[in-house]
Amino acid sequence: MTVDGSGTGVARPGASVVAGRALELLDAPVTDATLRRYLEGIPGVDAVGLEQRAAGLATRSIKTTSKRLALDRVIELIDLTTLEGADTPGKVRSLVAKAITPDPSDPTCPRVAAVCVYGDLAAVAIDALGPFHAPRARAAGATGIAVAAVATAFPSGRASLAVKLADVADAVAAGADEIDMVIDRGAFLSGRYEQVFEEIRAVKEACRRPDGEDAHLKVILEVGELVTYDNARRASWLAVLAGADFIKTSTGKVASNATLPMTLLMLEVVRDWHRLTGEKVGVKPAGGIRTSKDAIRNLVTVAETAGEEWLQPALFRIGASSLLNDVLLQRQKARTGHYSGADYVTID
Amino acid sequence: MSFLDYAPAPESRAILSLRPSYGLFVDGEFVDGNGPAFTTISPATEEGLAEIATADDADVDRAVAAARKAYDRVWSKLSGSDRGKYLFRIARLVQERARELAVAETLNNGKPIKESRDVDIPLVAAWFFYYAGWADKLDHAGLGADPRPLGVAGQIIPWNFPLLMLAWKIAPALASGNTVVLKPAETTPLTALLFAEILQQADLPPGVVNIVTGAGATGRAVVRHPDVDKIAFTGSTAVGREIARATAGTRKRLTLELGGKAANIVFDDAPIDQAIEGVVNGIFYNQGHVCCAGSRLLVQENVHDDVVERLKQRLTTLRLGDPLDKNTDIGAVNSAAQLERIRELTAAGEEEGATRWSPPCVLPEAGFWFAPTIFTGVQTSSRIAREEIFGPVLSILTFRTPQEAIAKANNTPYGLSAGIWSDKGSRVLAVADGLRAGVVWTNTFNRFDPASPFGGYKESGYGREGGKQGLAAYLAPSGGIR
Numbered sequence: 001m002t003v004d005g006s007g008t009g010v011a012r013p014g015a016s017v018v019a020g021r022a023l024e025l026l027d028a029p030v031t032d033a034t035l036r037r038y039l040e041g042i043p044g045v046d047a048v049g050l051e052q053r054a055a056g057l058a059t060r061s062i063k064t065t066s067k068r069l070a071l072d073r074v075i076e077l078i079d080l081t082t083l084e085g086a087d088t089p090g091k092v093r094s095l096v097a098k099a100i101t102p103d104p105s106d107p108t109c110p111r112v113a114a115v116c117v118y119g120d121l122a123a124v125a126i127d128a129l130g131p132f133h134a135p136r137a138r139a140a141g142a143t144g145i146a147v148a149a150v151a152t153a154f155p156s157g158r159a160s161l162a163v164k165l166a167d168v169a170d171a172v173a174a175g176a177d178e179i180d181m182v183i184d185r186g187a188f189l190s191g192r193y194e195q196v197f198e199e200i201r202a203v204k205e206a207c208r209r210p211d212g213e214d215a216h217l218k219v220i221l222e223v224g225e226l227v228t229y230d231n232a233r234r235a236s237w238l239a240v241l242a243g244a245d246f247i248k249t250s251t252g253k254v255a256s257n258a259t260l261p262m263t264l265l266m267l268e269v270v271r272d273w274h275r276l277t278g279e280k281v282g283v284k285p286a287g288g289i290r291t292s293k294d295a296i297r298n299l300v301t302v303a304e305t306a307g308e309e310w311l312q313p314a315l316f317r318i319g320a321s322s323l324l325n326d327v328l329l330q331r332q333k334a335r336t337g338h339y340s341g342a343d344y345v346t347i348d
Numbered sequence: 349m350s351f352l353d354y355a356p357a358p359e360s361r362a363i364l365s366l367r368p369s370y371g372l373f374v375d376g377e378f379v380d381g382n383g384p385a386f387t388t389i390s391p392a393t394e395e396g397l398a399e400i401a402t403a404d405d406a407d408v409d410r411a412v413a414a415a416r417k418a419y420d421r422v423w424s425k426l427s428g429s430d431r432g433k434y435l436f437r438i439a440r441l442v443q444e445r446a447r448e449l450a451v452a453e454t455l456n457n458g459k460p461i462k463e464s465r466d467v468d469i470p471l472v473a474a475w476f477f478y479y480a481g482w483a484d485k486l487d488h489a490g491l492g493a494d495p496r497p498l499g500v501a502g503q504i505i506p507w508n509f510p511l512l513m514l515a516w517k518i519a520p521a522l523a524s525g526n527t528v529v530l531k532p533a534e535t536t537p538l539t540a541l542l543f544a545e546i547l548q549q550a551d552l553p554p555g556v557v558n559i560v561t562g563a564g565a566t567g568r569a570v571v572r573h574p575d576v577d578k579i580a581f582t583g584s585t586a587v588g589r590e591i592a593r594a595t596a597g598t599r600k601r602l603t604l605e606l607g608g609k610a611a612n613i614v615f616d617d618a619p620i621d622q623a624i625e626g627v628v629n630g631i632f633y634n635q636g637h638v639c640c641a642g643s644r645l646l647v648q649e650n651v652h653d654d655v656v657e658r659l660k661q662r663l664t665t666l667r668l669g670d671p672l673d674k675n676t677d678i679g680a681v682n683s684a685a686q687l688e689r690i691r692e693l694t695a696a697g698e699e700e701g702a703t704r705w706s707p708p709c710v711l712p713e714a715g716f717w718f719a720p721t722i723f724t725g726v727q728t729s730s731r732i733a734r735e736e737i738f739g740p741v742l743s744i745l746t747f748r749t750p751q752e753a754i755a756k757a758n759n760t761p762y763g764l765s766a767g768i769w770s771d772k773g774s775r776v777l778a779v780a781d782g783l784r785a786g787v788v789w790t791n792t793f794n795r796f797d798p799a800s801p802f803g804g805y806k807e808s809g810y811g812r813e814g815g816k817q818g819l820a821a822y823l824a825p826s827g828g829i830r
Contacts, residue, residue, distance in 0.1 A: 044771040046791045049622025059462055061357035061674035069351055268621050303352050304665045311351060 022197070022241040025276075035193035039237055045229035045265060054261040060300045067296070071331050072110050073311055074295040075102060079148055079284065079319045080348075081116040083155075083252065089124045091348075092117055096128035098348035099145050103328045105344070106335065112324065113313040114146035114178060119171035122149040126175045134177055135213065148178035148218070152203060155222070155251035157182040161199060168206040171215075178216040179207050182251060185225045188235055196235075200242035218246035218284055218317075224256035229265055236269040246282035252319065257287025260297055267305040270315075274306070283310070286319025292330040295323055354667075357674045359461045364451045366538070369399035372407055372561060373544035375414035376554025381407050383562055388537055391458035392671050392680040392715040400537050403560035408529070408569040411558035415500040415527040416575055418555030423527050424497060428484030435480030435523060437550045442473040445546065449539055453511055454671045456538040458680030458716070459634050461672050471796055472515040475814075478798035479519035482819060486524060489816055495823040497525030498601060499577035502570040504591075506583045507533035507682050508637040508738075514540055516813045517580050518557060519798075524822040526578065527556045531570050533583075534563040535683050568594075576600060580821065582639070585736075585762075585807050603811025603821045605639065605803055607736040608764030610785065611757035612642030612793060613747075616651045618769035619791065624658050627742070630767060630793040632666065632720050635681055636740040639808075640765035642793055644726075644733055646753050649746040656724055656744065663720055664707040678740060681716040690718050690739035697723050697732035702743070728759055736762070750775060754782040763805025767793045786812075 028034040062070050080099045082091060095115055103109040111132070115125050125147045126133050137144025149171035153159035159167075168179055181203045187195040200219055207215040219239040223232045239247050247266050250257040263285040270281045283302070289295055295318055302310045310316050325345045333339050369385065371378040383402025390397055403411070423431070442449065449472070450464040459468070487493050501521045505513035510532060521528050532540035544559050560566055564587075571579055571594050581591050582605040595602050612630050614623050630642025647655045671679035681687045698704050702723040711717040718739055726733050726743040733743045747753040757766055766785040768776050780788045786804045789795060796802070801817035803809060811821045 043618065043620040046619035046622040046771075049619060049625055049791060052792075053622070053625050059466070059674070060354065062354060063357045064355045065349070066351065066353070066355040069349060073351065299351065308350060308352050 025241065030194060030197055032192060032194045035197060035238065036191065039193065039234040042233060042237060045233050047229055050229055050265060051261045054259075054264045054301065057264070057301045057304060058260060058297045060297070062296050062300065068331075068334050070296045070299050071292060071327050071334065073299060074292065074318065074327050075110045075112055075324065077311070077313055077316055077318050078112040078324055079114045079116040079286070079317045080112045080324060081252070081286070081319050081321050083116070083118060083150060087118060087121060089121065092121045092124045093128045095348045096125055098324070098346060100129070100132050102324060103331065104346065106331070109328070109331065111143075111145055113317055114148045116148040116150065116180065116319060118154070119149040119151050119167060119174065119176065122147050122171050122174040122176040146177040146216075147175065148180055149174070149176035150180045150182075150251075152181040152199075154180070154182050154220075155253040157184050158186070161202065164199070165202060165206050168203050172207055172209060176215055178218060179203065180218040180220055180248060182220045182222060183235065183239065185222055188226065188231070188238075193238060196238055197242045200239060200244060204243045216245050217243070218248045218282075219244035220248045220251055220286075222251055222254065223249050223262050224254040229261070232262060233265055233269060236266050240269065240273050240281050244281060246284050246317070248284040248286055248319065250285075250287040252287030258285030258289055258319075260301060263298055264301050264305060267302060267310070270310075271306045280310075280315055282315040282317065284317040284319055289318055289320050290322050290326065292323075292327045295320075295327065354675050356670070358670060358672045359451060359454075359465070359674060361451055361455070361672070363448045364455070366398050366452070369401075370537070370541045370561070371401045372403050372411065373541065373547075373557075373559040374407070374411045375418075375558065376548065376552075378544070381561070383407070383566070388456060388535065390455045390715070391535070391682050392712070394714050397455060397538060400541075400561050402562040403566045403569070405569045408560055408566065408573060411529045411560050412500060412502075412573050412575050414555035415529050415558050418553055419497075419499055419527040422553045423522075423556050424525050426525075428486060428525075431522060431525065432480045432483035434550060434552055435476050435483060435519065438546060438552070439473050439476035439480060441546045441549055442469065442476060445542070446470070446473070449511060449542060451672070452538050452542055454679070456536050457507065457510055458671050458682050460676040460679045462674055462676070463634060468509055468512045471798075472511050475512075475515040475519045475798045479523035482520075482816075483523040486819065486823065489819045489823065491820060491823055492825045494826040495524070496826055498822055498824060499526060500575060501526045501528050501578040501580060501822065502573065502576040503528055503530040503580045504567045504570060504583065505530065505532055506639075507536040508634060508639070510536040511539040511543065513582050514543060516582075520813070520818045521580075521822050522556065524819055526822050529558045529560060529570055529576070531560050531562065531567050537561045571595065578602070578822065580811070581605070588809060601821075603813075604809035605811070605813060606764075606807060606809040607738075607762055608639045608641065608804065608808050609644060609734065609736050609760045609762045610640055610642045610765040610767065611644045611646050611760075612767040613753045613757060613769065613779065614645065614647045614651070614655060615750075615753075615768075615770040615772075615775065616648040617771045619771060620651075620655070620658065622791065623769040624655070624662050626767060626769060626791070626793040627659060628662055628666070631742045632678060632740050633794050635679055635718070637682060637686070637738055638794065640787060640794065640802075641738075642765075642767050643737060643742060644757075645742055645744045646747050646756055647744060648753075649748055652744075652746050656722075659722065660705065660707070663722070666707065666720055668709055668717065668719065669712060678720055681718050681739060684716055686738065687716040687718060690737055690741060693732055693735060693737045694721060694741055697726070697730060697741075697743070700727075700730045700732070702726045702730060702732060728756060734760065750779055754779055758782075758784050761807040764803075764808035765789065
């Protein structure tokens with residue numbers, strides 16, 4: 001897997017290559033038994049130590065020039081998200097406008113990486129983006145904003161494989177650049193690793209487009225339902241083995257979402273995967289990151305764990321909705337020297 | 349610009365206003381010392397911070413007399429709950445002045461501000477709070493009803509955790525009704541003198557705590573003073589021996605907390621990322637100036653290469669530099685003398701054939717600095733595997749079986765601490781059982797709590813500090829000492 005640095009376009013191996021990747025590591029056919037042997041052979045996670053390390057990273061003091069750099073970087077890494085039952089075309093257009101022009105008072109403000117919506121609204125988002133949509137922008141030599149669609153019976157994942165694949169195909173056909181799928185937590189927790197693996201592989205296949213511009217696959221582990229760090233670590237490895245381009249913490253729909261220790265743990269997995277294979281997989285914490293401070297702590301954790309190279313949209317995203325405005329307030333403060341207030345940033 | 353080049357984030361020194369010179373703290377007041385004053389410096393810049401008095405024998409005599417008077421007339425007559433009130437008050441004042449104390453500690457010692465701010469000073473307060481609670485409960489200390497204080501305690505503390513070691517010594521001594529003459533380390537007297545100001549603020553009766561500054565001669569005067577009932581010392585094994593000889597055959601009770609050469613044992617089933625963190629914390633915390641530092645890494649041979657590779661990668665993210673910067677991980681070595689010792693021992697390590705590695709690291713020009721260093725291919729016979737380096741230097745050895753790990757871990761004259769990293773509970777318990785070390789950490793390292801006793805086996809000393817056990821060093825059963 002190579003990174004082209006354009007923001008969203010990651011060249012991906014085909015599904016057969018992916019299967020080969022797992023076959024090579026497992027040194028056996030992909031079955032529950034071989035996956036179990038592999039995943040349960042991965043060193044455990046000590047919860048106290050992991051949380052202590054995350055707390056240590058959170059004490060980094062990012063000031064002045066570093067803070068300004070970090071704030072802009074955070075915006076460039078945001079998947080600006082609306083995932084409500086009440087979402088309408090109007091709401092999505094408003095979100096897209098915010099993604100294109102986060103801060104109307106400051107033309108130097110960067111744009112977010114992507115907007116993230118339900119699959120049925122992907123077409124609305126693409127239409128609203130117009131020339132700013134990533135593929136069109138890329139053709140014109142710019143970066144643009146990608147459209148990510150959640151799929152596979154998001155957020156619960158409780159549907160048949162056929163329904164999930166139809167969900168994905170629908171979003172891909174509508175032009176979604178990225179698919180955020182959920183894993184079947186029930187299958188994972190009951191030890192049916194092969195089923196989780198095959199589902200990810202099938203979704204990856206469904207992400208393919210005839211023009212070769214495959215949709216980018218983010219695999220949501222829903223760590224709040226896996227509960228333990230050991231589970232989260234195994235699920236991360238499973239998703240990476242099955243061909244995920246990104247591993248993502250959460251749907252944002254359960255009580256516990258992206259915590260810093262979880263993000264750290266997933267970054268350790270992609271760092272180890274890179275050491276093992278030379279391939280780079282992305283990480284997306286989503287849900288619960290609402291302040292600039294939290295977001296900057298995430299950047300610190302990325303840079304000091306996987307490396308600064310990961311601080312690009314192809315390898316790190318933050319799924320968030322209210323975060324953007326807090327970052328904009330902090331940016332305005334950095335520019336003007338004083339805090340403005342909620343009425344000086346736009347709601348979407 | 350690289351994001352990882354974090355902009356400077358220095359803690360402000362404005363909160364700290366040092367006097368140009370400090371006297372000795374005797375009988376509740378700062379008084380001049382008879383010895384020649386000396387300048388205490390910041391080891392990070394070699395900048396002078398303040399003039400410090402030196403106590404000679406006559407000064408020590410005055411301090412002991414003040415302590416004796418305070419013991420006889422005031423402190424031994426106070427109820428436990430009243431002693432506790434003073435200790436609670438001191439604890440709260442430490443918290444109130446925490447930032448100032450952290451800045452002073454970092455300036456004078458060279459340790460990173462994040463350590464003095466997040467570990468040292470909070471623990472100092474915790475120690476006083478903890479022993480404040482004991483002051484009126486001494487009947488339950490396991491020494492029978494109505495245990496008695498010993499009298500005047502002479503306490504000598506090291507430079508690696510200046511204020512924390514002061515708290516470890518003073519809090520249990522006062523809680524159990526003793527009075528104190530304390531000598532801080534020559535290179536790090538500042539926070540002890542700020543602490544003297546806190547005692548004045550707390551209205552502690554004069555003479556209950558006396559602080560005499562100076563070098564080895566001052567410490568010797570405290571140890572040899574005939575009216576001292578108890579000596580508590582933390583420092584090197586060599587000085588500990590000298591003190592033991594000096595107190596032998598006297599009525600003085602003695603506790604010693606001396607050097608260490610702790611083994612940090614990493615098994616092949618360890619939670620690997622957390623183990624790496626623990627190894628880093630074990631030896632690079634406080635520049636390795638920790639008597640219980642995990643200076644010998646014993647790693648199971650089948651994971652040696654992976655552990656070393658991960659460790660190296662992690663070390664490249666450590667930040668060495670201005671100790672006052674909030675992002676600094678490795679500060680300055682405390683003194684030129686200590687730096688010289690670290691250099692000498694690491695040179696010996698190379699001569700003995702071990703492979704030396706340090707991450708790319710720019711050392712500041714002024715001050716005393718040593719890059720974090722690891723040695724691979726170390727044998728149990730190497731000097732760097734046997735002698736306490738007391739610096740940011742890790743010696744890596746391998747083992748094959750738990751039995752061999754235990755044997756190698758114990759194969760040292762020291763026995764202060766050890767660490768075990770494994771996911772298997774039964775193995776952890778079995779190995780811990782076989783280790784001759786006062787503290788055994790499992791899947792963590794360098795964690796301290798006032799409720800937990802700390803102390804050594806063998807040449808690491810005797811006596812325990814912290815917890816209920818720590819009170820025994822300052823109490824005698826009723827009827828024992830009057």
